[in-house]
Amino acid sequence: MRRMYPLLAAQFLSAFADNAILFTAIAMVLRSGSTDGWYVPALQSAFLVAFVVLAPWVGRLADVRPKRGVLILGNAAKLLGTCLILAGTDPLFAYAVVGVGAAVYGPAKYGILPELVNHDQLVKANGLMEGSTIFAIVLGTVIGARVADASTQMALLMVVLAFLLSIGFTLLLPRLPARGAEPGPVIAGFLGKLRGFFVTARARFSMLGAGLFWAAAAVLRVLIVAWAPLILGLGTTSDIAELTLYLAVGIIVGAGLAPRLIPIEALRKARIAGYGMGALIVILAGVTDLWPARLVLLATGMAGGLFVVPINAALQELGHKTIGAGGAVAIQNFFENLGMLAAVGVYTWTTGIGGQPVPSILTLGAAVLIATLVVSWRLPRDPEPV
Numbered sequence: 001m002r003r004m005y006p007l008l009a010a011q012f013l014s015a016f017a018d019n020a021i022l023f024t025a026i027a028m029v030l031r032s033g034s035t036d037g038w039y040v041p042a043l044q045s046a047f048l049v050a051f052v053v054l055a056p057w058v059g060r061l062a063d064v065r066p067k068r069g070v071l072i073l074g075n076a077a078k079l080l081g082t083c084l085i086l087a088g089t090d091p092l093f094a095y096a097v098v099g100v101g102a103a104v105y106g107p108a109k110y111g112i113l114p115e116l117v118n119h120d121q122l123v124k125a126n127g128l129m130e131g132s133t134i135f136a137i138v139l140g141t142v143i144g145a146r147v148a149d150a151s152t153q154m155a156l157l158m159v160v161l162a163f164l165l166s167i168g169f170t171l172l173l174p175r176l177p178a179r180g181a182e183p184g185p186v187i188a189g190f191l192g193k194l195r196g197f198f199v200t201a202r203a204r205f206s207m208l209g210a211g212l213f214w215a216a217a218a219v220l221r222v223l224i225v226a227w228a229p230l231i232l233g234l235g236t237t238s239d240i241a242e243l244t245l246y247l248a249v250g251i252i253v254g255a256g257l258a259p260r261l262i263p264i265e266a267l268r269k270a271r272i273a274g275y276g277m278g279a280l281i282v283i284l285a286g287v288t289d290l291w292p293a294r295l296v297l298l299a300t301g302m303a304g305g306l307f308v309v310p311i312n313a314a315l316q317e318l319g320h321k322t323i324g325a326g327g328a329v330a331i332q333n334f335f336e337n338l339g340m341l342a343a344v345g346v347y348t349w350t351t352g353i354g355g356q357p358v359p360s361i362l363t364l365g366a367a368v369l370i371a372t373l374v375v376s377w378r379l380p381r382d383p384e385p386v
Helices: 002-032 039-053 055-064 067-086 091-111 119-150 152-170 186-197 201-232 237-261 264-284 290-321 325-352 357-375
Strands: none
Touching: 002 039, 002 067, 002 091, 002 119, 002 152, 002 237, 039 055, 039 091, 039 201, 039 325, 055 067, 055 091, 055 186, 055 325, 067 091, 067 152, 091 290, 091 325, 119 152, 119 237, 119 290, 186 325, 201 237, 201 264, 201 290, 201 325, 201 357, 237 290, 264 290, 264 357, 290 325
16 A cells, blocks of 8 residues: 555645635636626536546556656646646636646546555555545645635645645656557547446446536535525635535545445445435535535535445456556546536536526435436346456
8 A cells, every 4th residue: 555655645736736726716706706607617617628528548648658657747737727827818728728637647546546556455545545635625625715815826826836746746656567558549449448348237337426426526516606605605715615625524534434334346335325415415405504504515425435435446446457447547537527517517507597506406416316326227236247
């Protein structure tokens, strides 16, 4: 496990910076007095586009090149996006550049895990990765919002430093040879891997389940930005950011419990956590006070962590044994971010035509319940051979 500690530090700093940029941009929007409710979810959508468009190429890149170098390349692109905001570029475009870096970074980040740890440590490694990532999201959100409320330029300089430190920690990872990728046309190869990876019900559940979790999380996150001022009376970026702390801490707790409660061999149990997540989002729609909202968000996060960690571990193991860890994570990122892009896009559209936060939360919770039922359909009781 020691070999993955530099990766945890690098990923923590990179995720911290990703979210500090987002809430810095949100602070810029709120400070401008803009009444365009679509702009904040549009920011999230701009970040996600690269994950969908570049999925066929970034997976192969993570397999044909040493993953340490790919991680550095991803952070360099994120650094460029941050500098564009500092130079006065529209945050929508600059955050899209950050998204390109994140799309490159993702397959290498998860694809390197099976190369650093043994099979029996993979769920634990995923729990550490998810937990540290969510903790970074929390700190990036809260600290980024607080610093941005004081000075957006100072917040962006903090982000630049975080990306530079992340690159430094990445250089401490061992030099691992590239796994290699199958020759042939990139798009055709990607589609072939897509078909091959969906042969088993276990793989289908893992892939679609991961997409479901992140789509729900993305919409809930931008929903809170609109819901908290209207229902709970929270006015500043910092107050809104701190509310998301409870959701993220819950995911950290759920990620920590997942290796004991839902090992890879008992993947079917994960669907129970998915139902719990949907039910709790429905309950959130009826909450009108701050502390009940915090507790419901905490419980929602716990259910989400229990749901997604074993799914991630199963995907990495399946990919490592079949199409390559980088290719598997690229396919995973494609589905996760296609789901997030579609879900946030629908929310952006409904906001633009006057949709209200409370009905949107209720609809989101119902959609999660129905989607969990659909993706769990015909999931076998025992693991399928891979």
